[in-house]
Amino acid sequence: MSIKLDEIKKREKGLKIINNKIQTEGINSLIDLTGLAGGFDVTPEDISLLETYAGPAVFDEKIQKLGIEHLGGEKVLPLNRTTSGIAAMIITYVKEGTKIVHYLPEKPGHPSIPRTAQLVGADYVEYTDINDFEITDNTSLVVITGTTMDHEVISEDDFRYVIEKAKEKDIMVFVDDASGARLRRAVYNQPTAIDLGADLSVTSTDKLMEGPRGGLMAGSKKLIDEIKLTVNQYGWEAQAPLVVGMIKGLKKYSPERIREAYVQKDKLIQKLIEEGLKPLPTPTGFMFKEDEIKNVIINKVGDMNVPSDIIATVYSMVLLENYNIVTIPAVGMPGASKTIRIDWSAKDSDKLTMEQMVTAITDTFDKTAHICQENKIEQELYN
Numbered sequence: 001m002s003i004k005l006d007e008i009k010k011r012e013k014g015l016k017i018i019n020n021k022i023q024t025e026g027i028n029s030l031i032d033l034t035g036l037a038g039g040f041d042v043t044p045e046d047i048s049l050l051e052t053y054a055g056p057a058v059f060d061e062k063i064q065k066l067g068i069e070h071l072g073g074e075k076v077l078p079l080n081r082t083t084s085g086i087a088a089m090i091i092t093y094v095k096e097g098t099k100i101v102h103y104l105p106e107k108p109g110h111p112s113i114p115r116t117a118q119l120v121g122a123d124y125v126e127y128t129d130i131n132d133f134e135i136t137d138n139t140s141l142v143v144i145t146g147t148t149m150d151h152e153v154i155s156e157d158d159f160r161y162v163i164e165k166a167k168e169k170d171i172m173v174f175v176d177d178a179s180g181a182r183l184r185r186a187v188y189n190q191p192t193a194i195d196l197g198a199d200l201s202v203t204s205t206d207k208l209m210e211g212p213r214g215g216l217m218a219g220s221k222k223l224i225d226e227i228k229l230t231v232n233q234y235g236w237e238a239q240a241p242l243v244v245g246m247i248k249g250l251k252k253y254s255p256e257r258i259r260e261a262y263v264q265k266d267k268l269i270q271k272l273i274e275e276g277l278k279p280l281p282t283p284t285g286f287m288f289k290e291d292e293i294k295n296v297i298i299n300k301v302g303d304m305n306v307p308s309d310i311i312a313t314v315y316s317m318v319l320l321e322n323y324n325i326v327t328i329p330a331v332g333m334p335g336a337s338k339t340i341r342i343d344w345s346a347k348d349s350d351k352l353t354m355e356q357m358v359t360a361i362t363d364t365f366d367k368t369a370h371i372c373q374e375n376k377i378e379q380e381l382y383n
């Protein structure tokens with residue numbers, strides 16, 4: 001029997017575990033190492049402004065200034081999510097029967113891009129090898145992902161090459177810089193997407209910065225106003241409370257913590273290797289992809305007919321239940337990556353030592369193996 005992952009049910013279970021921990025042990029007991037911990041650091045004064053019409057006016061001026069400093073461009077547009085910005089941009093500029101060409105350091109691209117391509121009836125193609133990259137004549141949009149969901153970072157050379165090819169054909173370039181707007185820049189000293197020549201870029205205000213979940217798009221006044229119209233029509237704009245949180249997150253943001261984790265993670269990875277594991281490095285931590293998680297489990301209990309996305313989700317759930325460590329597979333939106341990624345730049349990493357981290361990882365492999373062996377997978381994921 002091969003089972004299929006129910007993404008809605010597993011997320012409800014993950015959130016239920018979190019809620020129980022908050023009720024019994026308090027919010028500080030959680031250790032969020034997703035790198036998208038978010039933050040909502042608003043003051044009573046901010047809240048009193050929210051109750052008047054003054055709020056949106058005051059906040060818009062601030063978000064414009066901070067957003068442009070962070071992303072470049074002439075104007076920014078605060079959004080409900082990065083996903084809403086991507087959808088609005090494609091709906092605004094991509095006509096039926098044309099093609100979206102996407103260059104990214106590693107597949108897959110964020111699901112919002114192919115989903116909206118399908119919605120407008122456009123073809124969609126992803127390239128991960130710069131030597132294969134091509135822009136055919138019916139292309140209406142070139143997308144670049146600056147840093148993938150698994151934190152794979154594009155090289156500046158590839159970034160510039162794709163932009164140059166798009167400019168030769170006078171095609172709009174949009175950059176999905178959800179975490180790249182910070183990772184690419186802090187760790188690799190790359191310029192903003194706009195400074196590299198992109199027409200538009202979007203970032204997630206909760207990724208590697210202490211802001212709420214939301215999106216912020218930057219570009220020229222003309223383009224941003226065109227997208228803003230679509231965004232308003234579909235109801236995808238960020239409301240004032242979200243914008244206040246973004247302002248606080250941007251003010252607090254410092255690339256220092258990211259750079260520190262970039263150096264420290266090597267030590268952490270070494271310790272895991274000493275335990276016989278094969279973690280992959282990320283710019284600010286390490287990860288186990290779903291196939292590798294399955295490999296480790298198979299080595300412990302023998303081959304099994306269970307898909308790797310399920311095993312990785314079980315792992316994430318067990319890590320949350322036993323060690324209070326939050327990773328994406330247990331709580332992410334449907335379609336989110338099933339990679340177990342630990343972001344050592346997350347502020348909650350201060351709550352545990354490297355040794356404790358290593359113990360949590362190795363013990364969770366043992367516990368996950370046990371659950372698979374005992375056929376308790378569905379119980380673990382959904383009940």
Ligand SMILES: *Cc1c(COP(=O)(O)O)cnc(C)c1O
Nearest residue numbers: 081082083110148149176178204
């Ligand atoms: C997180 C992410 C998104 C989507 O952000 P949401 O705020 O969840 O809508 C899009 N693209 C990439 C590369 C991401 O990492």
